[in-house]
Amino acid sequence: MLLTFMRLPGDGKPAFLVRLGHQYAAGEDSALSRPVDVDLSTLLAGYSISSVVEKTLTGNQDWEDYVKRYMDWTGEGNKFPRSESANATITLCPMEIRTFEIVARVP
Numbered sequence: 001m002l003l004t005f006m007r008l009p010g011d012g013k014p015a016f017l018v019r020l021g022h023q024y025a026a027g028e029d030s031a032l033s034r035p036v037d038v039d040l041s042t043l044l045a046g047y048s049i050s051s052v053v054e055k056t057l058t059g060n061q062d063w064e065d066y067v068k069r070y071m072d073w074t075g076e077g078n079k080f081p082r083s084e085s086a087n088a089t090i091t092l093c094p095m096e097i098r099t100f101e102i103v104a105r106v107p
Helices: 061-071
Strands: 003-010 015-021 035-040 048-055 089-092 095-103
Touching: 003 095, 015 089, 061 095, 089 095
Parallel strands: none
Antiparallel strands: 003 015, 015 095, 035 089, 048 095
C-alpha cells in the first residue's frame, strides 16, 4: 500500500519521499501475507531513478546511519537488517512500513 508520496524541495533534481506499507500480518491470508517485491520505478512514470536511499519511518535520517547509532540493549546484535539491491526493487514483509527518498531525472 502506498502510504506517502511527496515531492521534496531541492536543487532542481526531482526528489520524492515514498512510504510503503504491507497491510497484511503473517498468517492472516495464505497468499496476501507473503513478502512482496515492489519496483519503485513504477511509481515514477516519466522519470528515471538516479538513487534510492532508505530512510527511517519519519524520513528524517538515513536508515543506515540510524542502525549504526542504535543502542543494542539485548546483546543480540542488529535486529534491523535490510537486504538492499542495486536496482529500485525492494521487498516488503508482512506488517512492515518502509520509507525511501528517491532522486529522479527526466529522461
